[in-house]
Structure formats: C-alpha cells, structure tokens
Amino acid sequence: MHDETKSRADILQSVRQYNPGPVEMPSLNREWIAYADRVQQFSDTLQFVGGTCVPVPDLAAVRAYLQNFEPYTAAKFVYSLLPDVIESTRDIAAISDPHDLEAIDLALVPGDFAVAENGAVWVTDRDLKHQRAALFLAQHLTLVVRRDELLDNMHQAYQRLQFEGVGFGTFLSGPSKTADIEQSLVIGAHGPRSLIVFLVG
Amino acid sequence: MATKHAGAAALFVKNDERAHWHDQALWFVRVKRDRAAQSLPEWETLRETASAIKAHTMSRLGDYLEEFERNAQKLGAHVHWAKDAAEHNEIVLRILQSHGVKKVVKSKSMLTEECHLNPYLERHGMEVVDTDLGERIVQLLKQPPSHIVLPAIHIRKEEIGDLFHEHLHTEAGASDPKYLAEAARQHLREKFMQADAGITGVNFAIAETGGFVVCTNEGNADLGVSLPKLHIACMGIEKFLPKAEHLGVFLRLLARSATGQPVTTYSSHFHGPAPGGELHIVLVDNGRSAILGSDEFRRSLNCIRCGACMNTCPVYRRSGGHSYHATVPGPIGSILSPARDAKKYADLPQACSLCGSCTDVCPVKIDLHHQLLAWRGEIGRRGLLPMSKKLPMLGLAFLLKRPWLYSLAGRVGRWFMPLVPRFLLYNPLNAWGRQRELPKPPRHSFRELYARRNQKPR
Numbered sequence: 001m002h003d004e005t006k007s008r009a010d011i012l013q014s015v016r017q018y019n020p021g022p023v024e025m026p027s028l029n030r031e032w033i034a035y036a037d038r039v040q041q042f043s044d045t046l047q048f049v050g051g052t053c054v055p056v057p058d059l060a061a062v063r064a065y066l067q068n069f070e071p072y073t074a075a076k077f078v079y080s081l082l083p084d085v086i087e088s089t090r091d092i093a094a095i096s097d098p099h100d101l102e103a104i105d106l107a108l109v110p111g112d113f114a115v116a117e118n119g120a121v122w123v124t125d126r127d128l129k130h131q132r133a134a135l136f137l138a139q140h141l142t143l144v145v146r147r148d149e150l151l152d153n154m155h156q157a158y159q160r161l162q163f164e165g166v167g168f169g170t171f172l173s174g175p176s177k178t179a180d181i182e183q184s185l186v187i188g189a190h191g192p193r194s195l196i197v198f199l200v201g
Numbered sequence: 202m203a204t205k206h207a208g209a210a211a212l213f214v215k216n217d218e219r220a221h222w223h224d225q226a227l228w229f230v231r232v233k234r235d236r237a238a239q240s241l242p243e244w245e246t247l248r249e250t251a252s253a254i255k256a257h258t259m260s261r262l263g264d265y266l267e268e269f270e271r272n273a274q275k276l277g278a279h280v281h282w283a284k285d286a287a288e289h290n291e292i293v294l295r296i297l298q299s300h301g302v303k304k305v306v307k308s309k310s311m312l313t314e315e316c317h318l319n320p321y322l323e324r325h326g327m328e329v330v331d332t333d334l335g336e337r338i339v340q341l342l343k344q345p346p347s348h349i350v351l352p353a354i355h356i357r358k359e360e361i362g363d364l365f366h367e368h369l370h371t372e373a374g375a376s377d378p379k380y381l382a383e384a385a386r387q388h389l390r391e392k393f394m395q396a397d398a399g400i401t402g403v404n405f406a407i408a409e410t411g412g413f414v415v416c417t418n419e420g421n422a423d424l425g426v427s428l429p430k431l432h433i434a435c436m437g438i439e440k441f442l443p444k445a446e447h448l449g450v451f452l453r454l455l456a457r458s459a460t461g462q463p464v465t466t467y468s469s470h471f472h473g474p475a476p477g478g479e480l481h482i483v484l485v486d487n488g489r490s491a492i493l494g495s496d497e498f499r500r501s502l503n504c505i506r507c508g509a510c511m512n513t514c515p516v517y518r519r520s521g522g523h524s525y526h527a528t529v530p531g532p533i534g535s536i537l538s539p540a541r542d543a544k545k546y547a548d549l550p551q552a553c554s555l556c557g558s559c560t561d562v563c564p565v566k567i568d569l570h571h572q573l574l575a576w577r578g579e580i581g582r583r584g585l586l587p588m589s590k591k592l593p594m595l596g597l598a599f600l601l602k603r604p605w606l607y608s609l610a611g612r613v614g615r616w617f618m619p620l621v622p623r624f625l626l627y628n629p630l631n632a633w634g635r636q637r638e639l640p641k642p643p644r645h646s647f648r649e650l651y652a653r654r655n656q657k658p659r
Contacts, residue, residue: 008282014490023260026253118463133427176420180335184378191420
C-alpha cells in the first residue's frame with residue numbers, strides 16, 4: 001500500500017518545478033455569437049441533434065400537446081415534476097431507491113434555461129434530488145423551459161450558473177444517441193429515445 | 202526492417218476495401234467537424250482563448266490542484282493522489298473492496314485504459330463492464346480501442362453482428378446498426394441495474410468550484426453513476442480549468458471538433474457526491490508532470506482528447522489506430538507515448554508525413570507537427586533509432602556534408618539508374634520503391650542547369 005500523502009507531496013513538487021512566472025489569463029469579456037431569432041436557432045439546432053422544440057403559450061398548452069402524444073397516452077409509468085401540467089402515475093415522493101425508476105416511460109422535468117447555439121437545456125437535481133436517474137432511465141423525456149430563459153451562447157450560460165447547492169447539473173442537448181456502429185446514427189442509446197423541449201411563453 | 206508501426210500498417214492496408222472504408226469513415230467525421238467549426242464566426246478566437254487558458258493553467262497547476270482539492274473536499278468528495286498507474290489501480294481497487302463491490306460499470310476514460318485498470322480489477326475478481334457502446338464492442342472482442350472518441354471505428358457492422366450473436370444472442374447474420382444498438386441497450390440496461398459502483402473519466406475539472414464535467418452522447422456515464430451509491434472519477438492532473446466560466450470556451454470546442462455536434466448530448470457537472478452517495482476523485486500523474494517540465498512538449502498536455510487530429514491524419518486514416526500500439530494513437534498519441542517510454546514508442550513520431558493538418562484542426566492549438574518533428578530529433582539524440590533508419594541517416598549526413606561527393610553521387614546515379622536491372626533497383630532495402638515507381642532521373646542536375654544558365658550571355 002503506497003503512502004498517498006507522499007504521492008501528493010511528490011506530485012505537487014514535481015508540478016511546481018515548472019515555474020514560468022505570471023502567464024496572463026485571457027479575458028472572456030467580448031462579443032460572442034448572438035442570434036436575431038433565438039427561438040428559431042434553438043429549434044433548428046435541437047432538431048439537428050434529434051430533439052423537438054415546441055413553442056407553447058402556457059402550461060395548459062403543454063398538457064394539451066401531451067394528451068395527443070402517443071408516448072404519454074400509452075405510458076404506464078409517468079414521472080412528472082410538474083404536477084400542475086400532468087400527474088405522475090405513482091407516488092414518486094415515496095420512491096427512495098432510484099432503481100425503482102427503471103420503468104419510467106415518460107418524464108416531465110423543468111429546465112432552468114436553454115442555449116440557442118447548441119440546443120442545450122440546463123437541468124439540475126434541485127427538484128430531482130436522489131432521483132436524477134429519471135433523466136436517463138425515461139424512455140421519453142420532455143422538458144419545460146420559459147421562453148424568456150433562452151440564451152444565445154454558452155458564455156452567457158456560465159455567467160448565470162452558480163453551483164452552490166447544485167450537486168448535479170447537465171446541459172442536455174437532444175435524446176441519447178450513438179454512432180459507434182459504422183458511424184450510423186442511432187437515437188436512443190442508453191437514455192431517452194426522444195426529447196421534446198417546450199418553450200413556454 | 203519495418204518499424205512496429207509500419208509493419209502493423211502494412212497488415213492493415215492489405216485489406217484494401219477495409220482500409221479505404223476506414224479512411225472514408227474518418228474523413229466524413231473531419232468534414233462534419235469543418236462544418237461545425239465554420240458555423241461559428243469566433244472559432245479561431247475560441248481556439249486562441251482555449252490555448253491561452255491552458256497556458257495560464259499550466260503555469261500555476263500546483264495551485265489549481267490544491268484549490269480543487271480543497272473545494273472538492275468541502276463538497277464532501279474524497280480526493281486521492283496517484284503518482285503512476287500502479288498507485289491509481291491500487292486506490293480504485295481499495296475503494297471498491299472496502300464497499301464490497303463485485304460489479305462495476307464504467308464509462309469512457311482514456312486514463313483507465315492507460316493504467317490498464319480493467320484487467321487489474323478483473324484479476325481481483327470484479328466484473329467490469331464498459332458501457333460506451335463502442336467500448337463494449339472492443340471489450341467483448343478483447344481488443345483495445347482504436348480511436349479515443351470512436352473506439353470501434355475499425356470494426357464492420359457484420360463483425361459486430363457476429364459478436365453480438367455470440368454474446369448477446371442477437372439473430373445470426375443481423376447487422377442493422379439500429380437493431381444491434383437496441384440489443385446493446387437492453388444488455389447494458391441490465392448491467393446498469395446490477396452495478397455496485399460506477400467509474401467515470403473526467404473531461405474537465407474546475408479548481409474554483411471543486412466540481413468536474415463528464416461529456417457523453419449515450420448517457421452512459423450519467424446512468425452508471427446515478428443508480429449505485431459509489432462514484433469513482435479518475436482523471437489526469439492536466440484536466441484542470443481555473444473557473445467554471447472557462448467551460449464555456451472548452452465545451453464549445455470539444456464536440457464540434459470531435460464529431461461536428463454543437464455540444465455533446467450530456468455535459469454533466471458533478472459537484473460533490475449524489476444525495477446519500479459517495480464520490481472519490483483520483484488525480485493521476487503517470488508521467489504528466491515530467492511533460493510539464495519540458496519546454497518542447499509541454500503543450501501536448503493541453504489536449505482535450507477530441508480526436509480531431511486522428512480524423513484528419515492521412516497516416517492514421519490509412520493505417521488504423523491499432524498500428525500505433527499505444528493507448529492514445531494518432532498524432533497526439535505519437536507525442537504523448539514516447540514521452541512515457543521513448544524506447545518502446547520510438548517509431549511513432551516517424552509515422553507522420555509532417556503535413557501539419559493535425560495542427561490546423563487542434564481546438565487548443567497544440568503545435569502537433571512541430572512536436573512530432575522535435576520527437577524525431579530527440580529519439581535520434583537518445584540513440585533509439587532502428588538500424589534501418591540510423592544507417593541511411595548516417596550515410597545521408599556523410600553525403601550532405603560533402604558537396605563534391607553529393608555532386609558526384611548525383612552524376613553517377615543519373616547515369617547508373619537507367620542501366621540497372623529492375624530487380625536490383627527495387628531490392629528489399631528500397632522501401633520507397635515498394636509501392637511506388639522511382640522517378641525517371643533527369644539528364645542534368647539542377648546545379649548543372651544553374652551553372653549553364655549563368656554562363657549564357659544575357
């Protein structure tokens with residue numbers, strides 16, 4: 001068994017032998033890409049990565065959309081963090097073991113904001129807590145983001161992000177996918193087979 | 202005698218159809234990368250900014266390592282330090298054993314490949330399942346990945362069909378990627394559900410917050426660590442960024458350079474353990490601090506493992522990743538590998554035409570082809586060139602130092618070459634002539650023509 005304290009000291013000492021003096025840190029404060037029509041850009045990009053953007057006026061329209069969405073109407077296990085929109089089919093608050101989320105057919109989860117340049121939505125475990133596996137176990141995932149929370153680019157995203165109290169957060173862009181067999185794109189690798197982002201407002 | 206790389210490459214190109222397919226498949230990825238890069242007017246600014254952030258980070262790496270450790274510990278993570286692969290493997294095994302782990306799911310991590318973690322854990326009785334589809338394929342084939350982003354890029358779908366028929370009981374002869382990927386999904390879902398622990402790599406770690414980011418398209422890293430209670434993240438000490446805002450630059454570059462996507466499907470930020478779980482972060486040196494000390498090769502540590510240099514490399518595309526006999530193949534691997542073991546990988550810097558295409562696409566502006574050239578010199582100085590290179594080099598040096606001899610040799614050659622029978626000229630020592638015709642010797646050398654031109658009255 002090696003001595004980790006010694007390894008730590010050795011590595012730090014070895015690393016510090018390179019000491020070039022101050023090397024300036026570049027500033028990120030400049031004009032980055034911005035889009036005249038953010039919704040269009042977000043929608044096009046999300047489509048490019050296999051997802052669907054559905055702009056809706058309000059949450060009632062989300063419910064109306066889902067009532068005509070086959071993966072929802074056929075779902076046996078619906079997982080919803082927005083009970084005002086649709087109800088979960090189980091008492092999810094009572095689920096303590098994430099393994100019990102395996103059979104989720106459709107999940108509805110709120111996202112904090114979205115990014116136009118890459119079709120990503122920032123989703124955290126603030127409401128999911130120990131159930132963040134729901135994001136990846138669900139066969140179909142639907143996200144709700146306010147339209148006025150749509151940013152141009154990733155630099156704006158990190159300006160507003162803070163990680164205090166956010167143990168887990170992910171930029172989620174499209175359904176899960178793989179191209180590991182002869183570079184053929186297959187949607188639905190381990191996670192959701194489809195992704196809808198409702199832009200509300 | 203051919204070098205190791207040249208020998209393996211010769212085998213690879215023997216299958217002409219496959220070699221061309223491989224070349225085209227990777228070029229297709231390169232074209233997608235170009236399209237993604239060109240969609241951003243600030244692409245070059247991003248590359249320059251990324252390079253400058255890395256230069257700054259490396260200048261204070263010790264401080265950032267300590268800052269990260271402090272912040273990660275504050276969040277409740279355990280931070281471990283490993284000088285080399287052996288220490289890394291030992292740490293991971295100890296953590297797993299202390300939790301009574303039998304089954305581990307793993308997402309892609311070139312570091313654990315470098316440390317040969319899988320066979321080590323298997324020797325200690327653990328089941329280790331690679332969950333990235335490409336990695337699972339090569340794991341079942343008992344092969345190493347041939348590419349750092351596309352681990353199974355060298356394998357045809359029919360072969361995967363046969364493999365899955367044997368291991369996952371898919372229909373015999375089935376080779377539809379959709380069908381095979383679905384079978385893998387079901388098979389790996391089961392593994393995820395049974396796993397006692399999840400191991401991931403790390404794409405970026407943030408000193409300021411003590412968190413780290415893992416990028417996947419399949420969602421396998423996320424699934425692998427959100428079901429079991431134990432998460433072990435293994436990372437090289439070069440993966441640091443000072444602040445979270447720097448991720449904006451690097452996440453914009455990574456997927457666009459790797460596969461031409463605007464961003465990976467999942468860019469997951471982990472800060473501390475999951476509720477009720479346990480998080481261990483293993484920081485590994487394994488030769489990195491030595492590279493940091495080298496003015497010539499330091500910048501190779503800036504690599505974010507996007508694979509763009511492989512996709513564009515004319516040698517990689519035509520020789521396959523396995524011909525590099527190293528964990529990281531291609532241009533960047535031919536720089537990192539000799540830094541680890543110059544003798545073993547002395548052939549790799551020669552597996553390069555110095556065309557510079559890798560340098561042009563590198564998102565963090567590593568001067569790859571300059572470093573490859575520098576390695577050639579270094580390997581020569583250390584006396585590690587094989588005789589097949591050393592002797593001709595000595596001969597050439599002798600010749601080029603003596604202009605009169607050079608001129609004489611040229612004259613003799615121009616007179617002699619056309620007279621020699623073909624079998625003598627294209628002898629086994631003439632590697633150039635193996636797939637190529639020698640040029641027809643001109644009647645006069647440049648020097649002769651130049652001298653004559655100057656004699657002529659204007």
